[in-house]
Amino acid sequence: MKKRLEGWRKDLEFVWQFALDDFKARYAGTGLGSVWAFLQPVVTIILYWFVFQVGFKSQPVENFPFILWLLSGLLPWFLFSEAISNATACMAEYSYLVRKVLFHIKILPFAKVLSAFFVQAALLLFTAAVFWLCGYLPDGFYVLLLVYLAYLLLLTCALAYITATLYVFFKDTVQVVPIILQVVFWFTPIVWDFELMPEAARHVLVFNPLYYIVNGYRNALIYKRLDTVEPAMVVYYWCIAVGLLFFGLWLFDQCKDHFADVLC
Numbered sequence: 001m002k003k004r005l006e007g008w009r010k011d012l013e014f015v016w017q018f019a020l021d022d023f024k025a026r027y028a029g030t031g032l033g034s035v036w037a038f039l040q041p042v043v044t045i046i047l048y049w050f051v052f053q054v055g056f057k058s059q060p061v062e063n064f065p066f067i068l069w070l071l072s073g074l075l076p077w078f079l080f081s082e083a084i085s086n087a088t089a090c091m092a093e094y095s096y097l098v099r100k101v102l103f104h105i106k107i108l109p110f111a112k113v114l115s116a117f118f119v120q121a122a123l124l125l126f127t128a129a130v131f132w133l134c135g136y137l138p139d140g141f142y143v144l145l146l147v148y149l150a151y152l153l154l155l156t157c158a159l160a161y162i163t164a165t166l167y168v169f170f171k172d173t174v175q176v177v178p179i180i181l182q183v184v185f186w187f188t189p190i191v192w193d194f195e196l197m198p199e200a201a202r203h204v205l206v207f208n209p210l211y212y213i214v215n216g217y218r219n220a221l222i223y224k225r226l227d228t229v230e231p232a233m234v235v236y237y238w239c240i241a242v243g244l245l246f247f248g249l250w251l252f253d254q255c256k257d258h259f260a261d262v263l264c
Helices: 002-026 035-055 066-088 107-133 140-169 173-186 199-205 209-223 231-263
Strands: none
Touching: 002 107, 035 066, 035 107, 066 107, 066 140, 066 173, 066 209, 107 140, 140 173, 140 209, 140 231, 209 231
């Protein structure tokens, strides 16, 4: 048992270091280096704030400053979109490792998700600082973020394994994924208020798993309340994430023996 635990510890350390090296490699040779990973989301937040609040005159949502409401919705999206985008072509990016018999290629999609998590961790600190500057101090409700972050990582890993596998055999996947992400973004209440939608639309849009995450982030950061989603829907969201993860891992295992041949 002790040897097994030691083996797991070493595996986790290897994956962590691999993800960290991948994160650093993306910005190697640039003047600002890894700062770009955090600068890009911040600029995106400022642009959305300018367009919707300055341009479209968006008002505070339930008496909360629009910038805080917007920031809490964009925060989980950054991890989700970046991880899926980067993981899709990871088999081709690390094709030299895929062809190595002894390398455990199953860690590659997960490493991409973990790499995106580094940015999310920094953005969480940035978000807490912005809320603090606006007069909203951190409290016990921040602990709820761990639940939604765990679900976000679970769902993201599931989709990362699916898209990474599909890309090996269907190169168009890397073109399709950004389109799907764009559609999902606008069908998720990130920059618009869910309550303003017609009731019939809300009954459909609530089935979007990302609604659960965005709503949860806002409950923890802004509304200071426990989950407002019905228990049956919570079960639905977690079943979807777990089911997709099992499917993604199964699909990856079924196809991985052919990766080296296709990528050659």
